[in-house]
Amino acid sequence: MCVDALIARMSHAREPLALGMLLQTSNTVRRPRMNQTSEHNWAGNYRYTAPIVHPSNVEQVQLLVAGATGVRALGSRHSFNAIADSAGTLVALDGLDDNIVIDSAALTVAVSAGTTYGTLAVELQRRGFALHNLASLPHISVAGAIATGTHGSGDRNGSLATAVSALEIVTGSGELLRVDRDSTPDFAGMVVALGALGIVTRVTLDIEPSFAVQQFVYENLPWSAVLQNFDAVTGSAYSVSLFTNWHGDTVDQAWVKSRDGDFSAGAAFFGGSAATAGRHPLPGISAINCTEQLGVAGAWSERLAHFRLALTPSNGDELQSEYHVPREHAVAAIEAMRALSLRITPLVLVSEIRSIAADDLWLSSTYGRAGVALHFTWKPEQAAVEALLPVIEAALAPFLVRPHWGKLFQADAAALAPVYPRFDDFRALADRFDPTGKFRNAFLERTVFGR
Ligand SMILES: Cc1cc2nc3c(=O)[nH]c(=O)nc-3n(C[C@H](O)[C@H](O)[C@H](O)COP(=O)(O)OP(=O)(O)OC[C@H]3O[C@@H](n4cnc5c(N)ncnc54)[C@H](O)[C@@H]3O)c2cc1C
Incomplete structure (x- = not known):
């Protein structure tokens, strides 16, 4: 049997x-x-x-x-x-030991694939090391995050997958295969792989010496100032996020994460004013679940994510979508979303705008291009959200939009293939790793393998 x-x-x-x-x-x-x-x-x-x-x-x-x-x-x-x-x-893989092994000479850490970034970050910081970035929440598993191209923010920060230097993968035959960035052909196709190549059991990541981060929040930045100075806004510190509900003339909040003092905090930031107390990105929610703000310096592991490991991230009762556009189209794409505010604002709890550096990972939303991500935290009204997504995707299509693989989107393989130059190469790679298709599912048939 x-x-x-x-x-x-x-x-x-x-x-x-x-x-x-x-x-x-x-x-x-x-x-x-x-x-x-x-x-x-x-x-x-x-x-x-x-x-x-x-x-x-x-x-x-x-x-x-x-x-x-x-x-x-x-x-x-x-x-x-x-x-x-x-x-x-x-x-x-949550039953496997985390087995966190740091190589302080090579500046790498090897970890079980099901380990969460939160667990890993605590141990790295304890030993004096850091990852280059984190997503908004530390609760996610390392392998699940890299499989979907999960990212944080920062003009010079690639997605979390860009830190991967080696993987151990159980392929379709049950064989345990080790692949690495330096010696394995097509490694760049194996990292953001949507689970289609096999089960990753262990991941090796680049690390660096621990660093300090200060987090500052500014409120009510005029859209006109932000859009006229978009490069200066996102480039003003190590990691910058903008929060908006697309309504009105101002951006609700800018979260500025400064590394080793790379940001000179003042009372104003592109027309916005410094928050005088901790803020949650969602209006009306206590900042207690958020990482510390107000410029209090702390370890990278306690500032780069927006939400604390021990508490609920975001709203908890929500849906999410996210769309990535090339950096040069960011302002036009944002304007396109503002033009849809009558449709978007009633359904959205909050949106976040982030920048991400380019990479060479075939199915990454920043493959071959620096990107700006337009994220939507939706009210939990799935039918209404799904009715709106085609409208948003049509508005962003002229900008060669790529959706976040792990969030709600409507595009199918026919729509996605033209915006990923290595799409066919990935399909061929999946055939090699998994000739009988045991790692495929209905979602992948719709979005990747369907022609
Ligand atoms: C509150 C909240 C905040 C978020 N914030 C961000 C953010 O800041 N930035 C961002 O980019 N995304 C964000 N996301 C999305 C999230 O990072 C992705 O959906 C990510 O894939 C979740 O990782 P996971 O471990 O839960 O994976 P799952 O959802 O469990 O799985 C995702 C994919 O990974 C594959 N996978 C999982 N483990 C392995 C493995 N061992 N081997 C091979 N494939 C595997 C699965 O097969 C599946 O295809 C957020 C999500 C939530 C709920």
């Missing part, structure tokens, strides 16, 4: 020994923990159709993959669409 059939029997007939019997083919392999009921993503807007297993070591992952006809990795479940789901089984 194949793994899928065994797991199906376990889910429905509650026979927890079945998979254990299968995995006894290796002395070191014990039965992975498995959930019996279907589960949903962080936002609660997507319920996974596949059962979720929690192996406790890499050998279990290899056996699961080798015996499955359909299987995919599940990270910390922070994506808003069906990207992670599988017609077979979902494999969560």
